[in-house]
Amino acid sequence: MRIVRIAYQRRTSYGILDGGQVRLLRGAPFSGIRESGERLRLSEVRLLAPSTPVNYWGVGFNYPSHLAQAQATSGQDIPTMPRPWHKGVGSMVGPEEPIIIPPEAKEVHYEGELVIVIGKKARRITAEQASQHILGYTCGNDVSEKASWEREGTMWRAKGTDTFGPVGPWIETDLNPHNQELTVRLNGRVENRTHTSEMIHTVYALVSYMSQFTTLSPGDLILTGAAGTTRAMKPGDVVEVEVSGIGVLRNPVQAEKLR
Amino acid sequence: MRIVRIAYQRRTSYGILDGGQVRLLRGAPFSGIRESGERLRLSEVRLLAPSTPVNYWGVGFNYPSHLAQAQATSGQDIPTMPRPWHKGVGSMVGPEEPIIIPPEAKEVHYEGELVIVIGKKARRITAEQASQHILGYTCGNDVSEKASWEREGTMWRAKGTDTFGPVGPWIETDLNPHNQELTVRLNGRVENRTHTSEMIHTVYALVSYMSQFTTLSPGDLILTGAAGTTRAMKPGDVVEVEVSGIGVLRNPVQAEKLR
Numbered sequence: 001m002r003i004v005r006i007a008y009q010r011r012t013s014y015g016i017l018d019g020g021q022v023r024l025l026r027g028a029p030f031s032g033i034r035e036s037g038e039r040l041r042l043s044e045v046r047l048l049a050p051s052t053p054v055n056y057w058g059v060g061f062n063y064p065s066h067l068a069q070a071q072a073t074s075g076q077d078i079p080t081m082p083r084p085w086h087k088g089v090g091s092m093v094g095p096e097e098p099i100i101i102p103p104e105a106k107e108v109h110y111e112g113e114l115v116i117v118i119g120k121k122a123r124r125i126t127a128e129q130a131s132q133h134i135l136g137y138t139c140g141n142d143v144s145e146k147a148s149w150e151r152e153g154t155m156w157r158a159k160g161t162d163t164f165g166p167v168g169p170w171i172e173t174d175l176n177p178h179n180q181e182l183t184v185r186l187n188g189r190v191e192n193r194t195h196t197s198e199m200i201h202t203v204y205a206l207v208s209y210m211s212q213f214t215t216l217s218p219g220d221l222i223l224t225g226a227a228g229t230t231r232a233m234k235p236g237d238v239v240e241v242e243v244s245g246i247g248v249l250r251n252p253v254q255a256e257k258l259r
Numbered sequence: 260m261r262i263v264r265i266a267y268q269r270r271t272s273y274g275i276l277d278g279g280q281v282r283l284l285r286g287a288p289f290s291g292i293r294e295s296g297e298r299l300r301l302s303e304v305r306l307l308a309p310s311t312p313v314n315y316w317g318v319g320f321n322y323p324s325h326l327a328q329a330q331a332t333s334g335q336d337i338p339t340m341p342r343p344w345h346k347g348v349g350s351m352v353g354p355e356e357p358i359i360i361p362p363e364a365k366e367v368h369y370e371g372e373l374v375i376v377i378g379k380k381a382r383r384i385t386a387e388q389a390s391q392h393i394l395g396y397t398c399g400n401d402v403s404e405k406a407s408w409e410r411e412g413t414m415w416r417a418k419g420t421d422t423f424g425p426v427g428p429w430i431e432t433d434l435n436p437h438n439q440e441l442t443v444r445l446n447g448r449v450e451n452r453t454h455t456s457e458m459i460h461t462v463y464a465l466v467s468y469m470s471q472f473t474t475l476s477p478g479d480l481i482l483t484g485a486a487g488t489t490r491a492m493k494p495g496d497v498v499e500v501e502v503s504g505i506g507v508l509r510n511p512v513q514a515e516k517l518r
Contacts, residue, residue, distance in 0.1 A: 054348055054349065055347060055348060055349065057415075060413070083411065083413055084413065084415045084416075085345075085413040085414075085415055086344075086345030086347060086415065086419070088314060088345060088473055089313055089314060090313065090314065090473050090474050090476070091473070102471075102472065104471070104472075123421070124517070124518075152340075152342065153412050153413075154319070154342055154343065154344040154413075154414070155344075155413070156316075156343045156344055156345065156469075156472075156473070157343075157472040157473065160345070160472070160473055161472045161473060162382070162472070162473055162474055210415075212361075212363070213361065213363075213415075213416040213419070213420045213421070214347055214349050214350070214415070214416065214419055214420060214421055215349050215421055217349070258383070259383075
């Protein structure tokens with residue numbers, strides 16, 4: 001099942017994607033799917049980021065092919081444990097919304113990732129219990145200022161600047177998260193292709209580990225890490241993140257216009 | 260004016276503290292104060308954390324007297340710029356709620372701080388404009404696992420573990436933030452006394468700087484940094500953070516009981 005969040009006229013709503021139609025839901029999908037009976041054509045709605053999380057998490061260093069670059073830019077040792085961090089909720093944008101690069105940023109990279117969407121509150125759960133707390137998965141772009149800001153260590157602006165966190169286009173609830181092809185394209189050209197089976201920590205291990213210290217809330221998003229090397233984007237580019245069983249998250253890149 | 264958020268029977272509400280009474284508000288205080296006309300006795304309500312922020316921020320290294328300890332535990336160079344980071348929203352608790360120490364934690368310190376409460380959305384504002392975007396101030400305890408977790412660098416569990424972020428008891432809207440005595444007491448004994456005039460970056464400089472990259476939202480909380488050296492707390496302790504013009508934030512310390 002594919003769950004969307006949509007804007008239509010002045011309303012926002014969750015819905016189920018059904019071919020070219022959206023079957024609207026009553027409320028959020030986290031405590032159970034209740035259809036309102038109303039349908040809209042997909043062509044007449046705008047897709048939004050598919051969740052409104054309490055916390056938007058990232059996890060560092062989760063693909064072997066990304067470690068060398070990460071070590072070079074962050075200057076830190078590679079940890080043996082998962083390394084969660086907060087991607088500011090304010091950085092979140094939806095499909096087709098622009099990634100806006102501020103003039104202060106030197107080198108802003110794409111990072112295409114599989115994103116976990118938490119369904120049910122999780123605290124002190126085991127890896128075996130984790131799938132019961134996951135609603136589904138979406139695509140994410142962990143946009144990152146690599147040239148200088150990541151050295152600050154706290155990520156707040158390197159990864160948390162407004163518009164640096166596109167997610168979407170929808171939540172796929174029926175997906176094996178460790179058997180997907182993950183592809184990043186810049187202006188239509190494949191930049192990176194990897195397989196989610198290469199993750200160092202599985203999505204179940206990540207959710208269990210994080211839940212030992214913090215309560216994961218319905219709707220929370222967890223970026224599961226980038227693979228390979230990444231490159232800088234420039235205004236005018238279009239970046240796409242595709243997960244084979246989900247779909248394509250597409251965002252244009254713009255320069256910030258200061259007033 | 261002192262703005263509280265309260266729980267009463269099964270409701271939560273904002274209100275204005277008026278002697279021993281609470282004058283309830285309609286909705287949140289951020290887009291204007293509207294009283295509902297209803298009053299409750301302070302003794303019959305429970306005070307909650309006085310805001311429900313989109314983001315709960317911390318700022319590192321903002322008092323000269325805290326730098327040596329911070330350098331020793333984090334092992335990082337001291338930055339010349341403000342160093343914001345995300346305190347997980349899930350760590351927030353209110354006055355009198357317990358700080359719960361998980362068995363995995365080695366050494367958990369108090370850090371008493373003045374907290375900025377954002378009133379109006381702020382993006383690309385100047386330090387001169389900042390006061391117009393601040394609703395008021397409260398007290399905060401930036402509880403931190405110092406012995407091992409802060410070395411991870413990302414703060415997610417060192418400072419973001421559930422219950423590690425007490426705030427309260429209320430929002431004081433009429434306060435000079437740079438002319439307050441800040442006192443921390445452990446079991447009634449003064450551990451630390453400092454003056455907010457010693458801040459390296461003023462609250463207006465902090466809000467302006469953060470707003471260059473991220474949108475600050477109504478209700479957002481910003482911890483403005485700890486002073487001096489701090490010590491570990493243990494189950495059974497009671498910790499108090501007092502800001503002279505605001506009041507006292509008091510929390511007991513407990514050990515986490517695993518089921």
